[in-house]
Amino acid sequence: MSVSPAEVESPEAAVAPDSPWVCLVWNDPINLMSYVTFVFMQYFGYSREKAESLMWDVHSKGRAVVNSGGREQMERDATAMHEYGLWATVQKDD
Amino acid sequence: MAKPFKVKKGELVARLGGQERQVLAFVCDELTDLLADPAPPPEVPAWAKELGLSGVGDSRPTPDDPVVARLLPDAYDDPEQASEFRRLTEAGLRATKLAHVAVVREQLEHDPIVITDDARAWLAFLADARLMLGTRLDVTEDDELIPTDDPEHNLYLYLGYLQQSLVEELMGR
Numbered sequence: 001m002s003v004s005p006a007e008v009e010s011p012e013a014a015v016a017p018d019s020p021w022v023c024l025v026w027n028d029p030i031n032l033m034s035y036v037t038f039v040f041m042q043y044f045g046y047s048r049e050k051a052e053s054l055m056w057d058v059h060s061k062g063r064a065v066v067n068s069g070g071r072e073q074m075e076r077d078a079t080a081m082h083e084y085g086l087w088a089t090v091q092k093d094d
Numbered sequence: 095m096a097k098p099f100k101v102k103k104g105e106l107v108a109r110l111g112g113q114e115r116q117v118l119a120f121v122c123d124e125l126t127d128l129l130a131d132p133a134p135p136p137e138v139p140a141w142a143k144e145l146g147l148s149g150v151g152d153s154r155p156t157p158d159d160p161v162v163a164r165l166l167p168d169a170y171d172d173p174e175q176a177s178e179f180r181r182l183t184e185a186g187l188r189a190t191k192l193a194h195v196a197v198v199r200e201q202l203e204h205d206p207i208v209i210t211d212d213a214r215a216w217l218a219f220l221a222d223a224r225l226m227l228g229t230r231l232d233v234t235e236d237d238e239l240i241p242t243d244d245p246e247h248n249l250y251l252y253l254g255y256l257q258q259s260l261v262e263e264l265m266g267r
Binding site (some may be wrong): 001028029030031032034035038039041048075078079082083084085086087088089090091 | 164165166167168169170171179183186187190191194217218221222224225228229233234235237254257258261262264265
């Protein structure tokens, strides 16, 4: 993302224990931090706090798990992220 | 500078001058060309269309053009899974993005531009437009966000300014 962040500690995204698939969003140098936060709030219905925390994870760690669950849902989520211009992938949760 | 996006009497309005509209129309046309499907899925019978079913076509590789590959990214690390997922979804993703661009392109002719019900299309359009230019310009996170002699770079900054304004207005700052 294109505004450099202050150093912050951000919590790991919570993953439900029995969810075998995850949707990851990857950092990119183009999308604005405010936009990424807004997309997480609008699409997933996350609170501003959670959306910002995930955005910082993406920015500082290069990627973040934004949702977990069944494979089909994760694929729908990844496609929705692509519709918004975010870069998302689906993988089995290791 | 007046805010380009503004909620006024409960309506979200884009306040854009003639030159700004022209530039955005040009960006719309560029995106429309880039997103046109080179391998549209096979035609289906009318009854299937009525049910919302479409053909899926052949497996698709990652697009060669890095700009198109960024607009339509791989959803899996594994190339085989990515290609299979593309076979099922890429045509739909292209169509969705083209529909967003078409909404914006059409609204640029309006005055005023009321986008209350189409904010999603504008958001996606601005994001895709920035991806197109940013990928072409090979921007990095360390780039300084100041105007230069390069018009494409300045257009990229301008689109970021629009995106920021729209997000702020939608977040009700």
